[in-house]
Amino acid sequence: MMRRGLLAASRQRWLAQAVSSNRLAWLAARRFVAGNTLAEAMAVVATLNAAGIAVSLDHLGENVTAPAEAEQASRHCLEAARQIRQSGAHAGVSVKLTSLGVGLSVDLAARLLRDVVAGAASLDPPVFVRIDMEDSALVQTTLDLFAAMFGESKNMGLVIQSYLYRSAEDVERLIRLGAGVRMVKGAYLEPPTVAYARKSDVDAQYIRLCTRLLSSEALANGVYLAIATHDPAMLAWAKQFAATQGIDRNRFEFQMLYGIRRDLQTALVAEGYRMRVYVPYGRQWYPYFMRRLAERPQNVGFLVRGVLGELRS
Ligand SMILES: Cc1cc2nc3c(=O)[nH]c(=O)nc-3n(C[C@H](O)[C@H](O)[C@H](O)COP(=O)(O)OP(=O)(O)OC[C@H]3O[C@@H](n4cnc5c(N)ncnc54)[C@H](O)[C@@H]3O)c2cc1C
Numbered sequence: 446m447m448r449r450g451l452l453a454a455s456r457q458r459w460l461a462q463a464v465s466s467n468r469l470a471w472l473a474a475r476r477f478v479a480g481n482t483l484a485e486a487m488a489v490v491a492t493l494n495a496a497g498i499a500v501s502l503d504h505l506g507e508n509v510t511a512p513a514e515a516e517q518a519s520r521h522c523l524e525a526a527r528q529i530r531q532s533g534a535h536a537g538v539s540v541k542l543t544s545l546g547v548g549l550s551v552d553l554a555a556r557l558l559r560d561v562v563a564g565a566a567s568l569d570p571p572v573f574v575r576i577d578m579e580d581s582a583l584v585q586t587t588l589d590l591f592a593a594m595f596g597e598s599k600n601m602g603l604v605i606q607s608y609l610y611r612s613a614e615d616v617e618r619l620i621r622l623g624a625g626v627r628m629v630k631g632a633y634l635e636p637p638t639v640a641y642a643r644k645s646d647v648d649a650q651y652i653r654l655c656t657r658l659l660s661s662e663a664l665a666n667g668v669y670l671a672i673a674t675h676d677p678a679m680l681a682w683a684k685q686f687a688a689t690q691g692i693d694r695n696r697f698e699f700q701m702l703y704g705i706r707r708d709l710q711t712a713l714v715a716e717g718y719r720m721r722v723y724v725p726y727g728r729q730w731y732p733y734f735m736r737r738l739a740e741r742p743q744n745v746g747f748l749v750r751g752v753l754g755e756l757r758s
Pocket of ligand 1: 606627673702738
């Protein structure tokens, strides 16, 4: 119930404005957001890299409402890729199609995505571009754009959400392409017509899809799996599965979000696994922050107390 309320609130523009300008809300969000600027984010990248952790850098901003904002988002993404290369950081970039204007025009988003992928691929060595997956209404468009562009550049990967019923078929398509896949459980508000609601069903499909993406057929096709979760049960399963199947630790990686389960991130590195952290930065942090609260509603009490306190003062 709380999860659904928070996810519904994440789409409210008036709340975004109220919360984004609240100092205490920003202090709470800082746990999950590396800062407002690319310079602040690059400092976090350097610290994580020094601890043996790779990064996927995300300039926050989604559901833009004007083409100029989408153009600006693509320029931000390319600038991040350039700075990653200049600094020699071990990092790629993540991008959302709604930040590139897919809600305004699929052609606009396709053109801007092509610019980002081509620009990142032209760097030496190339900087990897991951397309985040958003709500279910966008999955088909995202997969189709990805498939069209993957033919032009292999320097890109996609995300699959295990809560969606359709994901088993989508995984087969990505295996045929030989694509890099980040497997997540899914963070958006979805109806029971398209997505599992029960954690046990989402987890069971998570394991089924990872099993398929780690199969010898998938690995032979060039699939590289990122197991993106903080769930100790999923992590234990993945470690055990890779060990019993004799899958080399360099053939997959674990991924987590900035500010969540740092203890597990460090432990996995110490055990010799590849680890990458998703590092978001920028001023448009409200929807991202709300999704993180929805995943763990215990965090909400602190935020509500802080915001109410500030309103009263
Ligand atoms: C690298 C990365 C990229 C992602 N990209 C996408 C994407 O493109 N599209 C998409 O839909 N989703 C994305 N997600 C989010 C994902 O779908 C889940 O919502 C999120 O990872 C929580 O699920 P979980 O697998 O950690 O398992 P859960 O079962 O939700 O949580 C397991 C445990 O992890 C810890 N935990 C989880 N979330 C939090 C939190 N917010 N705060 C504190 N502790 C927490 C808790 O200890 C919890 O018990 C991404 C996640 C990661 C790690």
